[in-house]
Amino acid sequence: MKPFDDLVKEAQEADVEGWGFGWLAGRATEERPLWGYAKLLGQRLSSVNSALDLDTGGGEVLNEAPVFPSKMFATEAWPPNIKKARELLSARGVQIIDSAGINTLPFADASFELITSRHPVAPNWSEIHRVLQPGGRYFAQHVGAASAFELIEYFLGPLPYERTLRNPEKEAKEAEAAGLEIMDLRLAQCRMEFFDIGAIIWILRKCVWWVPDFSVEKYRQKLLKMDQQMRDGTPFIAHSTRHLIEARR
Numbered sequence: 001m002k003p004f005d006d007l008v009k010e011a012q013e014a015d016v017e018g019w020g021f022g023w024l025a026g027r028a029t030e031e032r033p034l035w036g037y038a039k040l041l042g043q044r045l046s047s048v049n050s051a052l053d054l055d056t057g058g059g060e061v062l063n064e065a066p067v068f069p070s071k072m073f074a075t076e077a078w079p080p081n082i083k084k085a086r087e088l089l090s091a092r093g094v095q096i097i098d099s100a101g102i103n104t105l106p107f108a109d110a111s112f113e114l115i116t117s118r119h120p121v122a123p124n125w126s127e128i129h130r131v132l133q134p135g136g137r138y139f140a141q142h143v144g145a146a147s148a149f150e151l152i153e154y155f156l157g158p159l160p161y162e163r164t165l166r167n168p169e170k171e172a173k174e175a176e177a178a179g180l181e182i183m184d185l186r187l188a189q190c191r192m193e194f195f196d197i198g199a200i201i202w203i204l205r206k207c208v209w210w211v212p213d214f215s216v217e218k219y220r221q222k223l224l225k226m227d228q229q230m231r232d233g234t235p236f237i238a239h240s241t242r243h244l245i246e247a248r249r
Contacts (some may be wrong), residue, residue: 001172001197001229001231002196004197004223004224004227007196007198007201007227008197008198008201008216008223010198011197011198011199011200011201011202011205012201012205012216013152014202014205016205016206017058017080017081017083017084018057018058018060018080018084019057019058019059019060019061019081019082020058020060021206022137023155023202024202024203025200026195027098027194027195027196027198027199027202028190028192028193028194028195028199028203029191029192029193030190030192030193030240031190031191031192031240032108032190033141033186033188033190033242033244034188035186035188035244036149036243037061037118037141038061038064038065039120040139041061041062041064041065041116041118041139042064042065042066042067044114044116044137044139045065045067045068045069045072045114045116046065046066046067048113048114049069049070049071049092049113050069050070050071050072050111050112050113050114050133051068051069051071051072051073051112051113051114051115051116052072052073052074052075052105052107052111052112052114052115052116052131053072053073053074053075053115053116053117054074054075054115054116054117054123054128054140055075055076055077055099055117055118055119055120055121056074056075056076056081056085056089056096056117057076057081057084057085057118057119058080058081058084058085058088058161059076059081059084059085059086059088059089059090059094059096060083061118062074062089062094062116062118063089064215065090068092068093068094069113069114070093071112072092072093072094072095073094073095073096073097073107073112074089074094074095074096074097075096075097075099076096076097076098076099077096077098077099077100077101077102077121078100079100080175082098093159095174103124104124104127105124105127105130105131108128108131109130109131110131110132110133110134110136111131111133112131112132112133112136113132113133113136113137114136114137114138114139115128115131115132115136115138115139115140115141116138117141117142118140118141119141119142119143120140120142123140123142123171123174123175125174125175125177125178125180126178128175128178128180128249129150129178129179129180132249133249134249135248135249136182136248137183137205137246137247137248137249138175138245138246138247138249139245139246140244140245140246141242141243141244141245142166142168142171142242142244142245143166143240143241143242144166144168144187144188144189144240144241144242144243145163145164145166145168145241146162146163146241147164147166147239147240147241147242148207148238148239148240149162149163149238150191150236150237150238150239151192151194151200151203151210151236151238152210152211154222154226154236155211155214155222156211156218160182166241168185168187168243168245169185170206171209171243171245172185172245172247174246175245179249180247180248180249181247181248181249182245182246182247183246183247183248184244184245184246185243185244185245185246186243186244187241187242187243188242188243188244189239189240189241189242190239190241190242191237191239192237192238192239193228193235193236193237194232194235194236194237194238195230195235196227196230197223197226197227197230201216201223201238202221202228203237222234
């Protein structure tokens with residue numbers, strides 16, 4: 001394994017734009033939910049004439065779909081991701097909407113047969129209901145409660161209130177309150193393993209909301225302790241949580 005400072009330098013200089021995680025190859029692993037969201041997404045997109053993908057990131061997951069409906073939109077709020085999504089998807093006919101600072105979706109009522117999202121920030125259920133056609137579906141994979149909290153709490157300490165957020169049952173009830181009917185709700189917990197300190201630094205640079213005040217300087221002693229654990233042959237273990245949710249208007 002490279003020296004600590006070399007791993008830090010690599011991770012701090014690496015690109016974290018978009019929503020790809022290829023930089024972690026050989027440095028970290030994460031199990032995936034058994035349902036295979038990208039494949040299911042592709043199947044659903046092939047069976048409708050209009051769709052909207054919310055919080056599309058850099059468009060990487062959406063781009064895995066073999067075909068798109070004739071009317072295909074996606075929203076994204078972070079400028080670097082908007083740029084990447086347009087570069088990736090515009091040639092395939094997807095219109096990317098800048099959603100920064102927008103509380104309501106810029107579409108007419110009943111605009112889409114299908115609304116999708118992989119890891120939305122905060123679903124606006126009333127807006128999702130409004131722009132879905134009657135009988136239309138919302139199909140998404142959400143980040144679940146206390147996802148990766150072994151890592152987050154390693155730096156921040158216990159977060160009892162934050163552990164209660166993103167509860168799948170609560171989200172389902174909120175969707176129902178907005179007028180949607182829950183068709184499917186599945187939960188998964190997936191093992192994450194980090195093999196070098198560069199992987200930790202890179203993921204915290206990319207997922208900035210995990211440890212908002214993160215810097216190598218501030219958390220250097222904790223990083224050094226974790227680095228030694230990894231050099232002794234024990235990866236850092238955390239668990240991501242996910243839920244698949246499908247609802248119908």
